[in-house]
Amino acid sequence: MSEPPWRYLVALGSNVRHAATGAPPRVVAAAMARLNTGETRVIARSRIMPSDPVGPSLRRYANAAVVVETALDPPALLSLLHGIERDFGRRRVGQKWRARTLDLDIVLWSGGRWSDRRLTIPHAQFRGRDFVLRPACDIARDWRDPVSGLSVGHLCARVLKQAS
Known part of the structure; x- marks a missing residue:
């Protein structure tokens, strides 16, 4: 396991307008800015991309x-x-996969694997989600999934090939 400071790949998503921030792309941009304050420093950011629900x-x-x-x-x-x-x-209540103002998920981290009752890294479903892999490929193409051993770039290519 590597030593701190740790590096994490975090996925961001929004599909609900926020009263103060605006449309979902602006929510995502504001969340990116928020992650670059206090205890975390953003060292790479992807483009903001549209995706189907x-x-x-x-x-x-x-x-x-x-x-x-x-x-x-x-x-x-x-x-x-x-x-x-x-x-x-x-608000984390109710139906899964419902509309949400902001969703932030830890996808990978420089420490490899992590699992406890609240969190599993790598994210259990990221390997099949183009809406996670396409942005991740922009900034972390060479990061490796510690479970499959495949790079983010390779996983992205697989998902995009399956979709076509």
Whole structure:
């Protein structure tokens, strides 16, 4: 396991307008800026990309990814991310995959694997999600999934090939 500061690949998504911030792409941009303050430093950011919804939500998403550097361990970073989501109006109740103002997920980290009752890294479903892999490929193409051993670039190419 590497030593702090840790690097994390974090996925961002929004498909609901925020009263103060505006449309979903602006929500994602504001969340990226918020991740570059305090205990985390953004060292790479992807473009903000549109994507179709997963599950019952009907609204299109704005998605992006960032690489952040921090001394926080995975549970502490997760708590910080949940706090940012709450600040943007996110409520973790009700139906999965519903419309949301902001969703922040830890996808990978420089420490390899992590698992406890609240969090699993790598993110369990990222390998099949183009809306995570396309932005991640912009900034972390060479990062490796510690489970499959494949790079983010390779995983992205697989998902895009399956979609075509």
